[in-house]
Amino acid sequence: MEILFIRHGEKEKGIENPGITKKGIKQVKYLNKKLKKQKFDELYCSDKLRAKQTAAYVSKVVKLKPKVEESLNEFDGEVIKTPQKHWNKEQKEKYSKLKIFLKSFTEKANSNKRILIVAHGNTNRLILALLLELELKNLIRLQQSETAMNEIYWVERFGNWRLRYWNDTSHLTKKLLGKEKDF
Numbered sequence: 001m002e003i004l005f006i007r008h009g010e011k012e013k014g015i016e017n018p019g020i021t022k023k024g025i026k027q028v029k030y031l032n033k034k035l036k037k038q039k040f041d042e043l044y045c046s047d048k049l050r051a052k053q054t055a056a057y058v059s060k061v062v063k064l065k066p067k068v069e070e071s072l073n074e075f076d077g078e079v080i081k082t083p084q085k086h087w088n089k090e091q092k093e094k095y096s097k098l099k100i101f102l103k104s105f106t107e108k109a110n111s112n113k114r115i116l117i118v119a120h121g122n123t124n125r126l127i128l129a130l131l132l133e134l135e136l137k138n139l140i141r142l143q144q145s146e147t148a149m150n151e152i153y154w155v156e157r158f159g160n161w162r163l164r165y166w167n168d169t170s171h172l173t174k175k176l177l178g179k180e181k182d183f
Helices: 022-035 049-062 077-081 089-106 121-132 136-141
Strands: 002-007 042-045 114-119 149-155 160-168
Touching (some): 002 121, 022 049, 089 121, 121 136
Parallel strands (some): 042 114
């Protein structure tokens, strides 16, 4: 099994449930050029507007209808910075739902399925931590740019997940990369 998880396109500022901007649409169109040649068996997205809009554009090239999954909604950055024992009840429940969702298809990791997930920066970090068994506190350092692609794959021989690539933005022009200047 392979799981490709991407972050949504650039979001509008100052709105509670923002959609993607014109720049975000351009980012997704460049992403689609890269995804066009790939085959996926399932497509999931967060319930947030920016992820649903990104998934709607992506669905046109991967020819799959996005399945909306609330457990993929964005997590507050404090969740990653704070030890789990200090999380509040809501944070623990949300994390538990994400684990249950991932388990629903990763239990069949030996299959040849390719799963595509459109979510958020912190959610993608949590997926990485869960499946690669990493400590959350260190993941805040891992950049997650808009429309960045991240891929993990199952290695049956060793019975574990491996990281193929993280924060791949090779499909974007420098202009579409955004404000991140630290790489």
